[in-house]
Amino acid sequence: xxxxxxxxxxxxxxxxxxxxxxxxxVNPANKRKYxxxxxxxxxxxxxxxxxxxxxxxxxxxxxxxxxxRRAHSIAAQGGINAAKNxxxxxxxxxxxxxxxxxGGDYRAREGNVYRLAQVSVNIIDxxxxxxxxxxxxxxxxLDNRSFGGAQVSRTFYARGQTGQQLLLGAxxxxxxxxxxxxxxxxxxxxxxxxVVIDGQARGIVTRNxxxxxxxxxxxxxxxxxxxxxxxxxxxxxxxxxxxxxxxWRAHKKGAFFANPCFTQIHPTCIPVTGDHQSxxxxxxxxxxxxxRVWVPKxxxxxxxxxxxxxxxxxxxxxxxxxxxxxxVPRDVASRxxxxxxxxxxxVGASGLAVYLDFADAIKRMGEDAVRAKYGNLFDMYxxxxxxxxxxxxxxxxxxxxxxxxxxxVDYNLMTTIPGLYALGEANxxxxxxxxLGASAxxxxxxxxxxxxxxxxxxxxxxxxxxxxxxxxxxFKAAEKEVKDNIKxxxxxxxxxxxxxxxxxxxxIMWNYCGMARxxxxxxxxxxxxxxLREDFWKNVKVIGDDANLNQNLEKASxxxxxxxxxxxxxxDALHRNESCGGHFREEYQTEExxxxxxxxxxxxxxxxxYKGPGQPEQLNKEELKFENVKPTQRSYK
Amino acid sequence: MNLTLKxxxxxxxxxxxxxVTYEAKDISPDMSFLEMIDVVNEDLIxxxxxxxxxxxxxxxGICGMCSMYINxxxxxxxxxxxxxxxxxxxxQDGDTIVIEPWRAAAFPVVKDLVVDRSAFxxxxxxxxxxxxxxxxxxxxxxxxxxKKQADKAFDAATCIGCGAxxxxxxxxxxxxxxxxxxxxxxxxxxxxxxxxxxxxNMVAQMExxxxxxxxxxxxxxxxxxxxxxxxxxxxLNREYIYAKLTSDNIPGSExxx
Numbered sequence: 001x002x003x004x005x006x007x008x009x010x011x012x013x014x015x016x017x018x019x020x021x022x023x024x025x026v027n028p029a030n031k032r033k034y035x036x037x038x039x040x041x042x043x044x045x046x047x048x049x050x051x052x053x054x055x056x057x058x059x060x061x062x063x064x065x066x067x068x069r070r071a072h073s074i075a076a077q078g079g080i081n082a083a084k085n086x087x088x089x090x091x092x093x094x095x096x097x098x099x100x101x102x103g104g105d106y107r108a109r110e111g112n113v114y115r116l117a118q119v120s121v122n123i124i125d126x127x128x129x130x131x132x133x134x135x136x137x138x139x140x141x142l143d144n145r146s147f148g149g150a151q152v153s154r155t156f157y158a159r160g161q162t163g164q165q166l167l168l169g170a171x172x173x174x175x176x177x178x179x180x181x182x183x184x185x186x187x188x189x190x191x192x193x194x195v196v197i198d199g200q201a202r203g204i205v206t207r208n209x210x211x212x213x214x215x216x217x218x219x220x221x222x223x224x225x226x227x228x229x230x231x232x233x234x235x236x237x238x239x240x241x242x243x244x245x246x247x248w249r250a251h252k253k254g255a256f257f258a259n260p261c262f263t264q265i266h267p268t269c270i271p272v273t274g275d276h277q278s279x280x281x282x283x284x285x286x287x288x289x290x291x292r293v294w295v296p297k298x299x300x301x302x303x304x305x306x307x308x309x310x311x312x313x314x315x316x317x318x319x320x321x322x323x324x325x326x327x328v329p330r331d332v333a334s335r336x337x338x339x340x341x342x343x344x345x346x347v348g349a350s351g352l353a354v355y356l357d358f359a360d361a362i363k364r365m366g367e368d369a370v371r372a373k374y375g376n377l378f379d380m381y382x383x384x385x386x387x388x389x390x391x392x393x394x395x396x397x398x399x400x401x402x403x404x405x406x407x408x409v410d411y412n413l414m415t416t417i418p419g420l421y422a423l424g425e426a427n428x429x430x431x432x433x434x435x436l437g438a439s440a441x442x443x444x445x446x447x448x449x450x451x452x453x454x455x456x457x458x459x460x461x462x463x464x465x466x467x468x469x470x471x472x473x474x475f476k477a478a479e480k481e482v483k484d485n486i487k488x489x490x491x492x493x494x495x496x497x498x499x500x501x502x503x504x505x506x507x508i509m510w511n512y513c514g515m516a517r518x519x520x521x522x523x524x525x526x527x528x529x530x531x532l533r534e535d536f537w538k539n540v541k542v543i544g545d546d547a548n549l550n551q552n553l554e555k556a557s558x559x560x561x562x563x564x565x566x567x568x569x570x571x572d573a574l575h576r577n578e579s580c581g582g583h584f585r586e587e588y589q590t591e592e593x594x595x596x597x598x599x600x601x602x603x604x605x606x607x608x609x610y611k612g613p614g615q616p617e618q619l620n621k622e623e624l625k626f627e628n629v630k631p632t633q634r635s636y637k
Numbered sequence: 638m639n640l641t642l643k644x645x646x647x648x649x650x651x652x653x654x655x656x657v658t659y660e661a662k663d664i665s666p667d668m669s670f671l672e673m674i675d676v677v678n679e680d681l682i683x684x685x686x687x688x689x690x691x692x693x694x695x696x697x698g699i700c701g702m703c704s705m706y707i708n709x710x711x712x713x714x715x716x717x718x719x720x721x722x723x724x725x726x727x728x729q730d731g732d733t734i735v736i737e738p739w740r741a742a743a744f745p746v747v748k749d750l751v752v753d754r755s756a757f758x759x760x761x762x763x764x765x766x767x768x769x770x771x772x773x774x775x776x777x778x779x780x781x782x783x784k785k786q787a788d789k790a791f792d793a794a795t796c797i798g799c800g801a802x803x804x805x806x807x808x809x810x811x812x813x814x815x816x817x818x819x820x821x822x823x824x825x826x827x828x829x830x831x832x833x834x835x836x837x838n839m840v841a842q843m844e845x846x847x848x849x850x851x852x853x854x855x856x857x858x859x860x861x862x863x864x865x866x867x868x869x870x871x872x873l874n875r876e877y878i879y880a881k882l883t884s885d886n887i888p889g890s891e892x893x894x
Contacts, residue, residue: 051771066692066751067758069798070700086778122772129774131767131827133791140781158791164699165794172766179762187755210747239694273667278675279696380698383722384669449771497682499675543682548649549690549748552682 003256003607003622006410007111012628013093016115019411020454024461031056033465036456037204037219039191039246041068041174043167043441044424045225047448050173053182055453060217061174061183062206064190064241064554069171072227072239073444076163077284077377079145079155080441082120087144091152093117098629100439103149103329104404104432105581105597106631107259107605109624111411112429119450120442124156126449130169134158147437148285149329149636155438160284160376166441170448190554191246192485193478194222194253194420200463201420203470205478207486209554212547214482216475218468220460221419223452224250225444228403228425230263232562232569233514234506236400237269237282243558244565247407247426255415256607256620258408258428260565261573264435264582265515266401267333270384270394271353275503280399281384283356284377285437288326290361290370291394293317293333295354299344305355305393316340324636331434331582331595332636334398338515339593341397348395357393398515402440404431404582405572408607408622412455413447416607419459423447428605433581486546489556494539498556501536505529505559505566513570518586522574526567533563568608568617575619578602590633599631638664638730642677644689645737647746650753654746656735666726670713671696671703673725690749696721698862701797704804705750706737711801711860719799719862739804743811743847754800756846757814763842764835765818767827780826793820795863802857802865808849813857815839816873817865823876833880840877 008019026034034057038049041063049061063071083096096117101108124142128134134156135143144153158165177183186206193205195216203218229244230236251257268283294315296308316336318325328336337354340346347353362370367390371378378389385395407415407422409429414421424444431439469475512525536559544550579588579595580602588596605622640661647654661677668676671693678688694702703720707713713723728734736750744752782790794817802813819836822828828835851870858867 047771054770065694065700065702066754067798069758070694070702072695072700074701075695075697075699084777124777125774126769126771128777128780129767129769129827131790131822131825133787133794133821133825134777135791136782136784136787138784140783140787141778158794161699161795164797165791168794172761173769173771175758175761176766176768178758185758187758237697239700240696241694274665276665276668276672276676278669278672281697379717380722383698383718384724386724386726453771495683497679499679541682541685543685544687549751551690552688 001609001620003408003620004410005109005622006412007109008411012110012114015111016118023454023458026457026461028056030465032058034058034460035060035219035468037217037222038062038225039204039223040071040225040227040426041171042071042073042225042227042424043170043444044426044448045071045223046167046170046174047445048223048225048423048452049183050170050177051449051453052456053177059177059183060186060219062186062189062191064188064209066187068174068185068187069168071167072242073167073441074164075239076441077160077282078147078286079157079162079438080123080166081147081154081436081438082124082156082442083117083154084121084124086142087153089152091154095152096120096154099150100430100436101432101629102634103436104434105595105634106432106599106603106626107262107580107624108430108432110626110628115451116430116443116446119446122450123442123445127166127169130173132158132165132169145286146289146327148288148327148333149436157286160286160374163441166445170445192249192482192557194250195474195478196253196417197472197474200418202468203475205475205482207482210549212550214479216470216479218470218475220463220465220468221421221456223421223423224407224426225423225448226426228406229565230400230403232505232566233400233509234502235272235277235280235510237266237280240278243561245558245561247422248561248565250407250415250417250420252610254417254610255420256408256609257405257568258605258607259405259572260569260608261513261576261583262404262433262581263400263569264330264402264404265334265398267330267337267398268356268396269399270381271348271350271397281380282399282401283381283394283396285330287356287374287377290373291326291356291358292360293326293354293356295340295345295347305347305357314345321636328636329434329436334515335584337398353395353397355393356396358389359393362390402435404428404433404435408605412458413452414455414459419463421452421456423452433583485557486553489540489542489553489560490546492538492540492542494541496539497541498552498559501532501540502559502562504532505563508532509566509569513573516584516586517573519574522570526570526574529563529567529570536560536563571617572606572608576602576606594633597631603631638666638725638728640664640728640731641733643733643735644749646689646749649748650745664725666724668725669696669721670707670723670725671721690751692751693721698722699797701799704739704752704799706739706804708735711739711804712862716859717862717864739800741800741803741809743809744800744803754798756848757798757800759846760811760815760839760842761818764831764838767822768831782826786824790821790824793817793824793865793869796865797863799862801860801862803848805856805860806849807854807856808852810851811843811846811848812851812870812873813861813865815843816869819876820869820872823872832876833884834886836873836876836880837884837886
């Protein structure tokens with residue numbers, strides 16, 4: 001299939017304006033004739049649902065949590081980028097575009113990324129107008145800090161709780177519309193299938209998580225704002241409920257899945273302590289502004305950090321990357337931490353950690369200033385580890401955090417199924433092979449507030465307000481499929497729990513498709529996942545019935561999808577015979593152990609097409625064109 | 638460590654519930670409280686019994702989903718944290734731990750430890766926002782806000798909507814929750830236009846939802862995982878009285894259910 005990204009031609013800076021003018025409009029009085037389904041209420045979903053309702057569309061919004069305010073965007077800590085150049089330090093839309101393209105290791109589309117940088121400035125305005133309490137300076141203007149992969153300060157923040165404040169802003173806009181009756185909200189409701197009629201997305205099938213009822217909802221368009229799939233790895237910084245089910249089932253109905261192997265491992269997380277662990281907690285990247293990363297110079301040095309003299313410490317990021325130092329992008333920082341630990345220099349009981357040390361910052365700024373800047377993060381660290389980071393350096397290790405891959409979308413955010421859109425982390429479009437810090441919030445809100453309200457009108461105006469019918473055979477067939485699947489899960493009654501399968505899958509993914517990958521390991525992993533999946537369907541134990549709140553059943557259905565998606569991630573990683581960003585194939589590295597891209601053969605988006613159960617997926621390629629930035633070996637030295 | 642748990646089990650909103658005793662064995666002090674429940678649930682599943690239903694999601698203290706009443710206190714014995722941030726090192730080997738759902742008339746039990754907190758969403762729908770549509774807003778730096786004021790607004794805005802304040806209050810009052818949002822927006826210039834009608838509508842909705850009145854015992858602030866202070870309730874009262882004294886509205890006329 002020919003994948004048309006629909007990037008408008010013409011100069012980079014004019015593309016979006018030109019495109020907006022060329023998009024068809026829906027007359028204000030006609031908007032109420034269209035119903036739009038929004039799945040997920042994080043930054044992308046809440047902002048989209050609110051903005052579309054404000055325009056006059058009828059919106060139905062769905063989330064699996066008890067309230068839309070709890071979507072996992074809430075947990076983003078560090079900040080949101082915007083090319084405001086309030087600091088007068090040389091920032092511009094073009095520089096944010098350039099940093100993001102380079103940070104993504106030249107595997108993102110120029111057109112999309114430039115638009116993202118353009119609308120970034122509107123996002124900050126919008127959030128301030130909603131009453132989001134960003135950090136300010138004494139003069140009353142907005143404060144900024146710097147983040148990895150950039151040499152300007154363009155990150156807006158609200159202490160260590162930026163995601164929370166931005167989400168509550170979008171949530172309040174959403175609730176305002178719910179109150180006005182323009183959005184109907186369905187909390188504790190999970191999408192379990194997409195309904196496609198005559199090649200167009202026409203609705204979804206959901207399960208009411210409290211009553212177990214399976215319901216059909218029809219719409220003229222469906223927006224998936226359902227986040228990423230990091231929980232394939234079992235341990236990640238994602239929430240317990242974060243899942244890939246909506247996106248994966250849409251994939252099985254015809255939406256291509258792009259670059260599934262591009263996963264981001266975040267360098268600064270609290271290390272794993274044992275098998276009981278259910279999640280990993282992130283320590284914001286902003287800590288790398290003032291914290292210094294180091295390991296002992298000597299292998300197996302088990303002395304307390306305070307007893308290791310300065311000349312026996314290796315500040316490896318500062319040493320290897322003098323110009324970016326501790327603020328190198330996430331993929332580089334993670335890989336270097338792994339390298340040190342693999343070389344036997346890791347610290348802590350497991351040896352799988354490096355120090356993030358604030359002693360110098362405390363000496364320079366004073367403990368109070370450090371507390372004002374990072375207090376809540378330090379408290380969080382102490383709460384989990386029982387150690388006081390004002391006195392001893394933090395121990396950190398990389399953990400799965402974000403997935404750059406996702407459903408393939410064109411410039412309008414439409415998937416390969418007409419009428420089905422994917423926004424935010426659920427799509428693949430803007431971060432290439434590695435996302436820069438403080439860019440996820442930017443992208444989620446850009447998609448929801450400033451892209452989809454324009455692009456969706458074009459599709460709706462073209463297709464018209466046709467009558468919708470949830471009694472169409474396609475809805476009935478999807479409902480039956482969903483019910484059969486649930487029945488099957490409940491009937492197996494084997495002897496292994498869902499969590500056991502999930503943990504096992506996570507180990508396979510982390511060991512073979514994690515920070516470093518190679519063909520041999522990936523091939524092995526593919527077989528292991530297949531065997532695990534087969535065993536799951538024979539031997540899983542799911543308790544209870546389907547007419548009730550049944551969290552065990554919810555999890556089983558999500559893990560079943562992870563077991564399929566995991567294999568596709570491995571396939572994608574295996575086919576991409578190069579290293580780029582978060583995808584590091586050990587066979588392809590420079591002499592200095594940096595990722596070695598192969599632009600001649602792999603400068604494309606890999607979009608996978610589902611071909612039926614048990615069939616290998618088909619690879620489709622969308623060539624990436626670089627007309628403005630010349631792909632080079634990324635250097636942060 | 639080994640523990641005895643007494644957990645509230647209730648099949649659904651209509652059924653009667655009761656405390657059921659479970660043994661939690663070989664618990665590591667490094668586990669979070671919810672990970673300890675995970676261990677118990679894995680055992681129950683293996684035995685073919687219905688696992689304990691409980692709300693949880695982010696497990697890092699920010700989503701506000703976890704909601705356990707532990708040994709008579711919301712989010713357990715420590716202050717300033719949620720249940721997911723509570724670690725087993727805060728307990729002793731051999732302890733008996735009583736775990737109940739939030740208890741409040743406005744938060745009906747859904748199942749076991751899961752309650753329905755949608756009343757909070759409806760209070761926000763009544764006025765917890767600034768009525769600006771997407772687009773067409775002024776530049777973010779057009780209106781300077783004194784840092785002190787912005788910081789205070791932030792402190793109020795950190796509310797995670799977990800409902801610990803309501804559960805801890807002997808009256809089942811939602812005053813701290815409402816106060817946090819009213820204070821945040823009353824402090825910011827962006828919130829001024831709707832300042833009066835916001836507080837009127839949110840308070841009216843709060844009363845409609847069946848939350849109790851405030852008698853200033855302060856338990857809510859002690860148990861709030863984000864330590865939102867009593868001064869916010871003072872602000873709410875001040876805002877409310879001022880709005881009512883100068884109101885153009887009939888009280889409660891815009892409250893929705």
